[in-house]
Amino acid sequence: MRVLIAGCGRIGSALAVRLAHENHDVHVVDRDPAARRRLPPGFAGPYHVGNGFSRGVLEQAGVRHSDALVAVTCGDNSNLVIARTAKETYRVPIVLAGVHDPRHVSLYAGLGIPAVCDVTWSVHRIHQLLLHRDLTPDISFGNGETLLIRSAVPAYLTGRPLAEFEVEGEIRVVEVTRGGRSVLPLHTTTAAPDDVVTFAVAATSLRRLRGFLDKELGT
Structure with a gap:
């Protein structure tokens, strides 16, 4: 994914480093040339001043040519x-x-632009919206380290x-909605057609959960 990040402050620099570490093509824009110092010496992405x-x-x-702009x-x-x-x-897809001011969130919402607040949580949340937008959390805990996510199986x-989805310390199946009724699954509960499952998942394990949902387990 090619991502253009406007702003190399605490959020922008942290997000740029994280995405670059995951081998995304990251471009950073900031009006202050000195802000580049927030990026590590080995950061290979282009830095544009303006x-x-x-x-x-x-x-x-x-x-x-960007797939996303932040x-x-x-x-x-x-x-x-x-x-x-x-x-x-420019019709950038994402x-x-x-x-900074929560009162401004509604302005963005009215334009259909997702907006997030709080420095620590923003890096987790923006990263999630960029790469895992099909796994939108219903609830997040702490600073976004743990999420509740619902997904069709x-x-x-x-x-x-359903226990095959679970990974110790990363992913836990906590609920399944079947035929309009919610139940707490047993360890032996198997997936049925049209099940919607609620997962408790570490934010750092969203990629792993997506892998479980995108391909057959064990392959």
Whole structure:
């Protein structure tokens, strides 16, 4: 995935490092050349100096070819302009924004732009929305380290024990909705057609859960 991050503050730099570590193509934009010091010496992604709300800067940073843009500058108004430009002008498929003032969240929501608050939680949440948007949590705990996620079970897993989804310390099956009724599964409960399962999952294990849901277990 090619991700353009506007803002190299605490959130932007931490997210850039995390995504680059996962081998994504990360481009960073910040108006302050010195902000690059927040990135580690080995960070290989391009760093573009300029205001992220400038279309010229965004185009130089490759917004037209980006799969996602994350606006996490120090100003809510700037983030809104950047996110809106990316979404409406350049049709970037995934656009996310950080918000410092919770009262501004509704502005983003009205434009269909997911926005998140709080520095520690934002890195987890933005990362999740970028890479695991099909596994949206119903509830998060702490600073987003543990999530409750509901997902339909693929038809090819019908008849297999739900316990096969569980990984000690990472993933736990806590509930299954079957035929409109919610039940707490036993260790021997098997998946049935059209089951919707609730998982308690560590935020760092979303990729593993997705792997369980995308392919047959054990392959």
